[in-house]
Amino acid sequence: MRGQNYSLWSLLKHGFKNHQTWEPAWERVALKPSYDVVIVGGGGHGLATAYYLAKNHPQVGRIAVLEKGYLGGGNTARNTTIVRSNYLWDESAAIYEHSLKLWEGLTEDLNFNVMFSQRGVFNLGHTLQDMRDIERRVNANALQGIDAHVLNAREVKEKIPQLDCSRSRRYPVLGASWQPRAGIAHHDAVARGFARAASRLGVDLIEGCEVTGMDISGGKIRGLQTNLGMVKTERVGCVAAGHSSVLAKMAGLRMPLESHPLQAFVSESMQRVIDTVIMSNAVHGYLSQSDKGELVIGAGIDSYLGYGQRGSPHVIEHTAAAIIELFPQFSRVRMNRQWGGIVDVTPDACPIISKTAVQGLFFNCGWGTGGFKATPGSGHVFADMLAQGEPNALARSFSVDRFHTGHLIDEHGAAGVAH
Amino acid sequence: MFLLHCPHCGETRDEEEFSNAGEAYIPRPLQPEAVDDATWGDYVFMRRNTKGWFWEQWQHTAACRKVFAVKRNTATYEIAGTWTLAEGKALFLADMAKEQTK
Numbered sequence: 397m398r399g400q401n402y403s404l405w406s407l408l409k410h411g412f413k414n415h416q417t418w419e420p421a422w423e424r425v426a427l428k429p430s431y432d433v434v435i436v437g438g439g440g441h442g443l444a445t446a447y448y449l450a451k452n453h454p455q456v457g458r459i460a461v462l463e464k465g466y467l468g469g470g471n472t473a474r475n476t477t478i479v480r481s482n483y484l485w486d487e488s489a490a491i492y493e494h495s496l497k498l499w500e501g502l503t504e505d506l507n508f509n510v511m512f513s514q515r516g517v518f519n520l521g522h523t524l525q526d527m528r529d530i531e532r533r534v535n536a537n538a539l540q541g542i543d544a545h546v547l548n549a550r551e552v553k554e555k556i557p558q559l560d561c562s563r564s565r566r567y568p569v570l571g572a573s574w575q576p577r578a579g580i581a582h583h584d585a586v587a588r589g590f591a592r593a594a595s596r597l598g599v600d601l602i603e604g605c606e607v608t609g610m611d612i613s614g615g616k617i618r619g620l621q622t623n624l625g626m627v628k629t630e631r632v633g634c635v636a637a638g639h640s641s642v643l644a645k646m647a648g649l650r651m652p653l654e655s656h657p658l659q660a661f662v663s664e665s666m667q668r669v670i671d672t673v674i675m676s677n678a679v680h681g682y683l684s685q686s687d688k689g690e691l692v693i694g695a696g697i698d699s700y701l702g703y704g705q706r707g708s709p710h711v712i713e714h715t716a717a718a719i720i721e722l723f724p725q726f727s728r729v730r731m732n733r734q735w736g737g738i739v740d741v742t743p744d745a746c747p748i749i750s751k752t753a754v755q756g757l758f759f760n761c762g763w764g765t766g767g768f769k770a771t772p773g774s775g776h777v778f779a780d781m782l783a784q785g786e787p788n789a790l791a792r793s794f795s796v797d798r799f800h801t802g803h804l805i806d807e808h809g810a811a812g813v814a815h
Numbered sequence: 816m817f818l819l820h821c822p823h824c825g826e827t828r829d830e831e832e833f834s835n836a837g838e839a840y841i842p843r844p845l846q847p848e849a850v851d852d853a854t855w856g857d858y859v860f861m862r863r864n865t866k867g868w869f870w871e872q873w874q875h876t877a878a879c880r881k882v883f884a885v886k887r888n889t890a891t892y893e894i895a896g897t898w899t900l901a902e903g904k905a906l907f908l909a910d911m912a913k914e915q916t917k
Contacts, residue, residue, distance in 0.1 A: 641864035652860035654837075655889075699835035703866045703890045708816045710831050743860050800856035 398423075399596045402507050421588060422595035427602050430628035431460045433782055434620060436607050436643060437635035438463025440472040440583075441760060441767065443590035443601075444775020445635055445782065447506075450597035452776075453783035456631075459599045462622060464606035468587025471637050471767065474705070474737030476660050476694040478673055478684065479769040480517045480578030482544050483810040484533050487793040488746055489540045494790055495773025496577060502772055508589030510581050511687060515672045517578035518552065520722075522567040522678040529809060530573040537575075545574045558669060558723060567679050567721060580673060580684055580692075586771055610646045610757070617647075617756040633758045633782045635774075638703065638738025640761035647754050651761065652799045653740045656697040657707035658765055659715070661734035663726075665689035674722070681718030691729060693719055697739060697765060706736045739765050744804040749778055749787060750796040758782060759796070819873060820897045823881040836872035838862055839884050839900070840907050866890050870907045872900070886910075 400406060400419055410417050433449065435442050438461045446461045463469075479499055481492035502510050521527040530546055537544035548571045553561040561569040595601055602624070609621035610632075619628040634643045638655040666689050675682035681695045695715035698707035712734060720727045742748060742762040747770070749760050760778040763770055777791040787795065798804055817830040844850045844858055863869070869889045874882045884903030886895040898906065 639866070641862070642866050650857070650861040650863065652862060653864050654862055655864055655866075700887075701864065701869060701871065701889045702892065704892050706892075708830055710816065799860040800853045802852070802856075 398598070399592070421592040422601055425600045425602070427460070427462075427605060427622070427624045427627065428458070428600065429626065431600070432457030432629065433459045433631045433633065434627060434629045435459065435461045435633045435635060435782075436620070437461075437637065437639075438467045438591075438601060438603065439470045439635065439637060440468060440587050440590065440771040441637070441763070441774045441778070442633075442635035443467065443587060443594055444771050445633060445760065445778045446599045446601075446775075447590045447594040447597065448776045448779035449782055450594055450599050452779060454597075456783050460627070461594070461599060461601050462605040462607060462620070462627075463601070463603050466603050467591050467601060468584060471737040471739065472583055472587045472771075474660070474735050475583060475768040476682070476684070476692050477580045477583050477686075477768055478517065478578070478682070479512070479581055480575050480673075481542055481769070482517070482519070482533060482537050482573060482575045482578070483807055484536050485805050485807060486540060487805050488807050488810070489537065489542055491747075491773055491777065491790050491794070492770060493540065493542050494776070495770045498772035498776060499581065500577075502586075502589070506589040506593045508585065508592055510585045510589050512579065512581040513687070514577050514579040515684075516574060516576045517673040517675065518547075518556065518572040518574050520552070520572045520674065520676040520678070521570050522676065523570070526678055527570050530571065533810060534573050543575055543577050545576075547572045547574050556670075556672065556674065558725065559674070560724070565721075567676075578673065580686070582687070583768065590771075590775070607643065607646070612647060612754055612757075615753070615755055617754055631756045631758075631782060633760060633778060635760045635778065637761065637763065637767065638740050640740050640759060644759070647752065647757055649752055649754070651748065651759070651796065652743055653748075653762055654701055655703060655738050655740050656700070657702040657704065657736040658694070658697045658739045659707045659711055659734065659736045660692070660694035661712065661715075661731050662686070662690040662692050663729045664732050666691070666729070676718065676722060679718045679721050681715050681722065683719055683723070690732065691726065697741065698736075703738055704736075705738060739763075739767075741765070743799070745807040746805045747774070747794050748796050749774070749781065749791040749794040751781075751785075751787075752796070817892070817894065819885065819894070821875045821879065821881075822883050822897055822899045822902070823879045824875060826878075828875075828878070832875060832877035833873045834876045836874045836882055839870040839872045840904060868895065868910070870903065870910070873897075
């Protein structure tokens, strides 16, 4: 393994030299003419794939990650950093729980503080039907071995005193589901941690390298055309989130994906007011507070297709209205920044981790509005697929074939607004 | 925020009056009972999801409730025009023919 380890000792050592002696976290290398495996997309999922591939399957050989912008600059930098695993169906709950377990040891594993904070997630119920859905999901989670609890309005009020749980509200809080092990992490830290760890294992991370075409002959992938020249390879993993359809088109494939803008915003930094994550499907918004003290707020996607990383202002207005409905005391909080990411949404709100009709070409996409929480799990299972050519037990249900066989995994209820 | 011209009402209105109704002109298999699962799955689920000029449907939900065709650039968000579904189809087919000859 190359590069330095981060520890109290290294902090002291470099501290005495005024921190002028730290090596760069990852190595800048030039694109080589051929690789054994190329991962297209240098966001959290792509970097996690590269890391687990190099760590768990070193026999695959030379690995490169091609990123058209900078590492972790797409959706990884544009999400609301919520991590949870309380999904309804066994297939999706299993993969998100696998991911959550990896999150729990990620800082030690990567030797990089990803600031994973298990502060719990509340999904509020405002109607009788909401509460029935919550009970069903919590019961499913209990059977899946995932921590989940149903709380009534009084218990919610005890845990979140700032929330008005009285019956006089327009959308009264009747209760909530609560996953105590859920929480938030630091988005940039995750990308940088995986990038550094992958680079230390010898993965080439190439920034500013956009794939412009694919060389396919005899039903097999032979190489990629990029703005930095040709790359020969017989195994390609596409982890391009919103741009997956663009890559699929280069291979003559169509995906059941629609790329929508998803907007979010943060407030100015404030003292600690919220120590957990609160989501509401019915009022349609969610909120947490970052370690810096900003309120991190998000809601639903814009209805139309868009690659422009921006959406329509009325969606922001609806989101702000939803948050003020839940927390009227935030009505005079000033907003600092607003942005949009491009999310690749599937018809069943579940990801696609799949082989394709082209031999050697694999896709990991369709994580839609909730990909951040899956970062380590997604990378872990996709690394297995790239190494073995076949999905492992966790990824098997997420083949693109399910849109032909009809075995969809409908997670709209658990995904909903609640990313 | 888009301003969309409804070809049925003849009015240019704010996006909030409309609902996006997805990709336009997806051909339904002529004999649904006869096609295999792959063809039917492709029809129901697979999408172009084009980056660039794209034909889509919008419904004027807050007024006439009719659906019409819009040609919009999904990367720059420019709108080339709006037509009734029947008027738009000929232009859409011409665009597709142009793309194929490329």
